[in-house]
Amino acid sequence: MVKPVVCTAIAAVIGFYVLSSVHDVITIIVLLLSIIILSLFNVLTSIGEHIEKEFVRSFRIMAVCCTAFAAGLVIGLCANEAGKNIIRFGIEENRITGIEGVLLEDPRVLPGGSIMAAVSLRESFSANSSNLSGMQESVRVSSSGEITLFFPQENLARLREFGRGTRIFAEGNLRSTEHLRYSGWSFSAYSLHITQPAPAIEQMRTNIRLNLLERFDGKQWGGLALALLVGIRDNLDSGLTAAYRDAGIAYVLALSGMHLAIIAAVIAFLLKKPLGLKAASIIGAVIISLYCLFVGPMPSLIRSAIMYLLGVIAVLGALPKKSIPILSLAFLIQIIVMPSSGNTISFMLSYLALLGILITSRHVVCIFRGLIPDFVLQPFAMSVGAFLATAAICSFFFGFIAPIGIIVSLVIIPLITIFMIGSMIWLVLDLLSISFILDFPLLWIYRLMEMVISIAGNVPGIRADPFIVLVVSLVLLALITFLDFRRREGILKLKPFS
Numbered sequence: 001m002v003k004p005v006v007c008t009a010i011a012a013v014i015g016f017y018v019l020s021s022v023h024d025v026i027t028i029i030v031l032l033l034s035i036i037i038l039s040l041f042n043v044l045t046s047i048g049e050h051i052e053k054e055f056v057r058s059f060r061i062m063a064v065c066c067t068a069f070a071a072g073l074v075i076g077l078c079a080n081e082a083g084k085n086i087i088r089f090g091i092e093e094n095r096i097t098g099i100e101g102v103l104l105e106d107p108r109v110l111p112g113g114s115i116m117a118a119v120s121l122r123e124s125f126s127a128n129s130s131n132l133s134g135m136q137e138s139v140r141v142s143s144s145g146e147i148t149l150f151f152p153q154e155n156l157a158r159l160r161e162f163g164r165g166t167r168i169f170a171e172g173n174l175r176s177t178e179h180l181r182y183s184g185w186s187f188s189a190y191s192l193h194i195t196q197p198a199p200a201i202e203q204m205r206t207n208i209r210l211n212l213l214e215r216f217d218g219k220q221w222g223g224l225a226l227a228l229l230v231g232i233r234d235n236l237d238s239g240l241t242a243a244y245r246d247a248g249i250a251y252v253l254a255l256s257g258m259h260l261a262i263i264a265a266v267i268a269f270l271l272k273k274p275l276g277l278k279a280a281s282i283i284g285a286v287i288i289s290l291y292c293l294f295v296g297p298m299p300s301l302i303r304s305a306i307m308y309l310l311g312v313i314a315v316l317g318a319l320p321k322k323s324i325p326i327l328s329l330a331f332l333i334q335i336i337v338m339p340s341s342g343n344t345i346s347f348m349l350s351y352l353a354l355l356g357i358l359i360t361s362r363h364v365v366c367i368f369r370g371l372i373p374d375f376v377l378q379p380f381a382m383s384v385g386a387f388l389a390t391a392a393i394c395s396f397f398f399g400f401i402a403p404i405g406i407i408v409s410l411v412i413i414p415l416i417t418i419f420m421i422g423s424m425i426w427l428v429l430d431l432l433s434i435s436f437i438l439d440f441p442l443l444w445i446y447r448l449m450e451m452v453i454s455i456a457g458n459v460p461g462i463r464a465d466p467f468i469v470l471v472v473s474l475v476l477l478a479l480i481t482f483l484d485f486r487r488r489e490g491i492l493k494l495k496p497f498s
Contacts, residue, residue, distance in 0.1 A: 015076020
């Protein structure tokens with residue numbers, strides 16, 4: 001299973017990100033070559049009685065891998081096509097004065113004060129249109145696709161009250177937005193009307209969300225706690241967000257594997273001893289699933305949740321306990337179920353960072369063992385692996401990379417872990433009206449993180465061409481692997497003398 005899954009994932013990456021953007025002839029050639037190679041291995045396998053058994057076994061493995069590779073190419077190409085956001089308004093874009101649709105996410109407050117949300121279109125409106133007799137009439141047509149909607153700040157309270165799943169009607173202006181990869185359109189609304197409340201389950205979720213906002217209201221550290229625990233960034237200081245980005249560790253503010261690992265660790269701590277590993281894993285999987293439904297479909301968080309669920313299956317004995325095949329399987333599941341997420345930055349960074357950690361960190365640990373204290377070495381190795389694997393993507397999308405983040409993360413991530421656990425305990429104590437005992441410790445940790453980030457943010461980043469960054473990253477990754485190989489080779493030579 002291991003090799004075919006990895007081959008399928010590699011091919012899916014090629015199909016999704018490479019072949020989908022090249023000429024159709026090249027795509028057909030690659031697919032035909034895959035089929036020819038697969039046929040060749042099948043022929044060689046079929047004449048196995050004339051070949052040694054070991055060669056037959058190798059040919060069969062190669063045939064299976066070729067089949068998996070061809071399937072992966074098809075998956076990648078189909079997922080890319082399915083993930084494209086094709087807008088169909090039904091009328092000319094310059095005539096649209098209103099749209100109706102369903103909120104796909106909780107509205108987000110932008111630094112300028114306006115509000116942004118993704119909307120699934122249902123209908124488009126034109127207020128002024130002439131019929132055959134020259135009379136003015138309004139036009140209402142069915143529409144489809146997802147569009148980014150911008151609201152005035154005064155609508156925030158109402159949008160918070162209704163939240164995700166609410167059907168809304170907005171009047172305003174449609175505008176072309178070149179940086180939106182597929183739709184190329186956004187809508188600036190000057191008025192908002194609720195036409196249908198969200199489903200009951202979504203309303204319950206929104207009420208919990210509003211309750212959390214109210215409970216953390218007035219706390220200087222509350223905005224950060226909400227962002228780290230449930231992804232609510234409405235009250236997060238924009239200056240602090242910029243400082244995290246300049247320090248090269250903006251990822252700690254976006255819910256991802258790190259945050260889910262902390263939550264999973266708390267669940268395991270509470271349940272493992274009384275229930276046992278397997279029962280605690282199953283209950284943990286249920287809790288994690290409910291948590292993801294509450295927070296919303298964030299690509300990096302979904303990746304972590306899928307891997308957690310696959311890890312639970314591995315604990316139950318249904319999957320091999322190997323990290324890279326599980327990562328590959330998670331990628332395939334997510335790209336099939338949520339193809340549009342593959343085009344997001346958080347999706348790319350999430351998978352690349354973890355892949356870099358899995359491939360590189362063990363080599364870094366071997367190279368620096370004895371030179372760096374053990375309690376620092378492992379997180380340092382993980383930071384190096386994640387940084388090198390994501391440097392080119394960060395340079396392409398953000399225009400710079402911040403190597404200082406490798407060092408800063410060694411301080412910030414432990415503080416973030418303590419802060420998150422403290423915030424969870426604070427919520428429990430708040431139910432008993434004694435949460436004040438944690439107010440000062442949480443404020444102190446918050447200010448300490450703010451100070452560290454402020455210092456690190458003043459260290460200038462590196463601005464370079466993304467291609468150059470990619471080449472340098474690959475060279476460094478190869479150098480790290482080579483140095484570890486030489487070190488192991490030297491140890492093997494010395495063993496006879498030990």
